């Protein structure tokens with residue numbers, strides 16, 4: 436059956452408390468109920484899209500009938516402003532055209548060296564036998580990369596300050612993400628004050644960067660420093676030759692930080708967890724890296740010669756998609772798989788659920804990079820694999836993120852093996868991005884050392 440009505444929830448709140456208590460459990464349960472399942476969040480109907488076909492209709496073929504959801508925008512807008520992630524309609528279309536060229540494959544080739552360099556610098560701080568907090572080590576690397584690829588060296592002096600403020604602001608947004616009932620940001624709770632202070636610090640820093648770079652120039656007169664900011668400063672609308680205002684630039688820069696750092700860090704974190712659990716997979720990855728690279732630093736040109744790394748990353752992003760869900764609101768009455776949705780209906784795209792569907796991915800909880808044969812990929816229904824979303828709102832940093840994750844792994848896995856702290860429990864938690872609930876403490880072992888042989 437296409438539409439399933441979920442059993443009644445609480446009289447006032449509907450199914451919201453269940454979602455808030457454990458969203459991953461909620462989505463797994465919802466997945467079993469049918470292609471599209473209707474729940475209730477307070478007075479609002481909420482439709483969970485489970486089947487690939489329903490997902491494809493919402494994100495791709497009927498994308499024009501949906502906007503990003505008010506809930507997500509409400510949490511993120513104070514931080515990201517009206518950037519690519521949080522805007523809609525004509526404004527979004529214009530910004531997407533201006534921002535996309537900064538992430539085209541040709542442009543991102545120049546970021547490869549930055550990615551390898553920061554991974555290597557971080558690796559130099561790892562000591563044989565020491566314990567690391569894998570999440571924060573990976574975040575450190577991805578934050579450096581996005582700061583450098585985004586702003587070149589303009590923030591080097593302020594980098595520490597910038598990172599602290601971004602992390603502070605994101606951690607509050609993160610706490611608010613699944614909490615549909617929260618204090619509005621203008622109420623001066625301790626948390627809100629922390630959030631607004633971090634945003635004020637960021638605004639000052641970003642404005643300084645924009646002023647320095649602009650230095651009174653516009654459009655083609657701006658020097659190309661090879662970073663994303665140069666592209667954003669030089670970008671102009673086709674129709675009238677207008678560039679971005681300072682406010683638009685600020686919002687897009689914040690968006691790149693907000694969307695482009697933590698997601699990749701979490702993908703890398705999960706990759707290390709999986710490697711620590713599968714000695715056979717780790718051995719095959721080491722073998723490929725050792726054969727192709729022979730101990731040297733990887734380059735972008737090496738990536739096509741590392742097919743196992745590619746399959747491995749695809750499987751990491753399937754079982755542990757950092758963006759485990761995305762949401763939309765219907766902006767007009769629309770049918771999905773023939774099910775009529777009213778204007779303002781809330782829609783949840785069950786990325787986590789569809790990636791674990793046994794009808795699509797046999798034995799779905801088994802981590803198996805070898806399932807990613809070209810034939811298997813061709814046989815996948817549209818809407819069945821979407822770690823980066825799909826349709827017009829697909830992740831603009833998709834190619835950047837994949838290159839980054841592969842290069843960072845290639846640098847680190849050549850030198851180290853990471854082992855989970857004995858007895859530590861790992862389970863996914865539904866924060867803004869999918870993370871290990873109790874963190875991921877790992878013991879570093881230099882490859883080739885006695886510890887790594889054991």
Ligand code: HEM
Nearest residue numbers: 519520694695698699702758761823824828830831832836
């Ligand atoms: C593994 C890493 C990443 C994952 C899993 C990821 C995932 C996603 C997903 C699922 C969406 C679509 C959301 C929706 O449809 O509502 C998205 C959008 C977006 N991502 Fe990523 N992303 C990653 C890395 C990055 C990077 C590195 C950047 C930038 C440097 C970036 C920038 C963006 C932006 C700006 C959007 C909004 C695009 C639009 O709406 O036009 N992401 N991402």
